[in-house]
Amino acid sequence: MSRTVYLNGEYLPEEEAKVSIFDRGFVMADAVYEVVSVLDGKLIDFDGHQARLKRSLAELEIGNPLADEDYLTMFRELVSRNEITDGMIYLQVTRGNPGDRDFTYPPEDTPQTVVAFTQSKPGLADSPAAKTGWTVITVPDERWGRRDIKTTQLLYPSMAKMASKAKGANDAWLVEDGKVTEGTSNNAYIIKDGIIITRELSHDILHGITRAAVLRFAKEAQMKVEERAFTVAEAQAADEAFVTSASAFVMPVVEIDGVKVGGGKPGNVASRLREIYLDEMRKAAI
Template identity: 55%
Template sequence: MIVYLDGDFLPLDEARISPMDRGFLMADGIYEVTSVLDGKLIDFAAHLNRLGRSLAALDIAPMHDFDAWLAIHRKLIERNGVTEGGAYLQITRGAGPGRDFLWPDPAETRPTVYLFAFQKALVDTALARRGARIRTVPDLRWKRRDIKTVQLLYSSQAKSLAIAEGFDDVWMTEDGAVTEGSSSNVHLVLGGRLVTRPLSTDILHGITRAALLRYAAETGIAIEERPFSVEEVKAADEAFATSATSFVQPVVEIDETAIGTGIPGPITQRLREIYIDESRKRAI
């Protein structure tokens, strides 16, 4: 694997990051994952816009413009021969003069920029064909979920425990409503309407979510943005999750209760087809 680290492309086993890096010590960093289809990047401009928002929220200065980021991503994908999969970008505040809760003076540190590319089946997957089985868990994450930080321990723990119990993922709940999956936005189909939680600091502002809502509206599907409960999920006609590497993921069961017919529903499947088709057309 060839990775990118602070301006250089090099083999993974030659990449070195300081043990004093605040991403390692404090989870002081952000990330983006951009999907790759047919060797091209999906929703890249939107991912960079969110990257800029996350950097600004953590007061980390941007280091490249659009064209430079695009050139880095394209070269990385080419060097690794990725045709279907993704590119992971992580930026941390960098290595400070010591371990301190205070952010170091920007003059004393430089952000660490790290990217790697990976090959992964995205379009034809067993989980997309059969639908996911979901377990609910309390949402115990911090309150700025709109910033795409590397603070992922609780999501990782919750999903790992769910997988060990025979589920495919978790949906998190807070104040009686569903917030997100472990790494996805969540949605229902009720009476032909698409119901999704509105944007706030409670959820990540998903790039796939935003694109899918545009495509759904263009097809005439009514969209209702509001919180919804687990009981509403159980009574829904269909349910699905969206993320960069699962696209539109059907959900067929929650807490051992079948959703709708218990198989991926027609609206979900159609939205998945539309998203993949449109993404291929617009990829760069």
């Protein structure tokens, strides 16, 4: 059965959706994106993702073609038409099609391109990996300097992910100046002596929507949080480690570069944070 996708105001069978070869998203990666999870047919943290979408567009001086309520209507329509119970919605907004390739931006009245599609992931919140934990390797962070903007420039994270797969690991943590920045598509954390440690917000990392929610829930649960960079050695010597993202939620990390963390099993804090996050997000889903 073909998926129904959204393209510039139309709902189309996926094989009929076409974007120009001159679209800036195709030739320049001049685009931003968001991924919103769906649990029990409802959207998780929609407002947070919309706020970050608007920030990313503003940072790149790309116009925002739709109002929040239009995005919400479109997301719900895609969930309905594709009968999604658990899964994700991918949204991409590009600077549009100027009619040719050029390094300069097209005229301001060039319409943006808006694409969205669903990915069905039955049992998304019940991933077996949450019981066993992820293993990660570390690689140099060689991305551009504005990682806080959620652009479609994802070649290097993809290469890092493939490097992890080649070594039989689940993911890679990126390292710059001796400190962990983040994972290929997630924020990274360690826990030491009861303190949750994660890198502070800056241009160096993506301002994770799941990150914000998890840290808020942790503080509400009277857990201690310290926002600072940490080294690979610190991570390997930690009591626990984990990552957060819109699709992995809170995922324990049990091994870093072959060194077991916390005995090589998911720890109590990360597991509890996952429970709290899923419970609270399901309550607030729309």
